[in-house]
Amino acid sequence: MDNIKNNLSRTMEILRERPAEEPSGRAKRELLTRLQSAQNILIQNERKIWLRTRAGKEMMADFEAASEKLRMTAESDSGLEGVKEALSEVETQAKRIDDETRRRSMVVT
């Protein structure tokens, strides 16, 4: 969990450090917003019981791998397109976690 948070935070730092006057400033802001959303999903779900299951741990491992790839892409100084592509995979993993939590919400009539 901490590794994923660190990878996402580090990616945000790298993006923020890029010069503000670059022509793609708007695209950068959009990426930062999407990154923050993925981070928020992680924080909202970090105490969920189902994450302790075998399947939950596998999902978190996939999430961690995607976040690591994203951080490495950002660190490699590749263009925003590369970051965008890697971020899509992070968002897919975040959505899987969010969907599973929703499915497992308590039932009360």
Next chain:
Amino acid sequence: MRLLVTGGAGRLGSEVARLAASAGHSVVAFDLPQVYWGSVDGLEGVEILPGDITDTGVVGEAVKRVEGVVHLAGLLPPRSEADRGLTMRVNVDGTRNIVEALTRLLGVPLVFASTISTYGITADEEPPIGEGHAQRAHNNYSESKMEAERLIRGSGVPHTILRIAPISIADLVELPDVIPYRADQRVEFVYVEDAARAILSSLQDPAARGEVLNIAGGRSWQMTGREYVEGFYGALGVEVEPVYSEDYTAVDWYDTSRSLFLGYQRLSFNGLQERLRVLGEQLGLR
């Protein structure tokens, strides 16, 4: 028998659909297009019908050619408490749509899922709570269900009203931020499959016609909130730190003697725990 199940994609609705289809009935599962349909999609004998219960025309079409209706669609807490207008539209106007459509079809029976929540907060009373207990609206949900009951009783449609206890399932469910009952409060749940069985029996058994019946788990499910939560998660093999409501809420122990003829109380709480232990091992929690 061809059945319409409103709320047919939900936890209880999908269980009713599955049970009915496995008994040889033809089922039309009706629910909002955007809900998760995975529990019924592809089930043999179950037809999917996405639609909105508040749409009079859609509901009128849905009830055509059916021989029985199970009406489960509705907004539940906590969502029901966020928007009274929407809750009344879905839970009351939606029920009115069903009832008006059925009055045009003579003799098609309706089973309506009401709730034990309509008895209000009864913690300071002597349990168990029977069907003759006064109903007291204490929130949007109970108010809407009481109004829906009134509509059905006055409709002339052959019906059964089931006041169903909170549903329990043999699956890993997440704890809400605040458990909706006190740790020391009396609670009684009912296993989802048993509730589905009660619904189907009500539809098929003429003795249930015109009745208002409590549907709850029975003696083995009567315990305190803490006993339920610890028994449930303990069986799964999970340590939890629940935060319970500080106030008493509308869950209690119920008199189900009048509904026993439906033959639905099959799984004891110990039986549920057995299933949860197996699940906990499968999930890698034990």
